[in-house]
Amino acid sequence: MSTLYSTKVTAAGGRAGTVKSDDGLLDLSLALPAPLGGKGDATNPEQLFAAGYAACFENAVIHVTRSASDKVKDDDIVVVAKVGMQPYGAGGFALTVALDVIITGLDQATAEDVVAKAHAVCPYSNALKDNIDVAIAVSVN
Structure with missing residues (x-):
């Protein structure tokens, strides 16, 4: 590859x-x-990670709709990434991640389908898979 x-x-x-x-x-x-x-x-590192994930996930949403009839444009989507840190194991730490995805111009069911597909192709989501549970909330305008 x-x-x-x-x-x-x-x-x-x-x-x-x-x-x-x-x-x-x-x-x-x-x-x-x-x-x-x-x-x-x-x-701090958590802010930088949140910024990268939000921008990448937003582009993943746009990517999965390129060939769909319901295209999502740059201005139609906002992704807010929340990254936290919590104690983990013997003195270690783990990240927590949540994404709030707001899409304009789609109905709720379509938006949820698009976001699920974006989560499957986003490199950040794939890097976290089987490591960190990413809580995703989808809303429409």
Whole structure:
């Protein structure tokens, strides 16, 4: 199987460090969130993961409707990704993930079908499969 795209990001300094992409487009400071005892004055890995998942899932919805009669356009969909962290095992941590998907122009049953198909093709969803349960709520406008 050939790789369609790859990127390289370097993290240094842990949760109080930086992340930088090899092309220079991503160059951010990181901070431990305030609820975890940090300053919270910069982004954190969970926010970055939520942003990536939301954008990727939104595009997966658009992708699965390309050949359908009920096409979904960029402006017809909003995905809100909620990523949390909870204790897991012997001092470890696990992520929690929930997606709220709002689609304009489709009926509820069609929107739910489209979202189920998107969940099956989204690379983030596939990476989490059998690892993290992703709670998905679908609503229509």
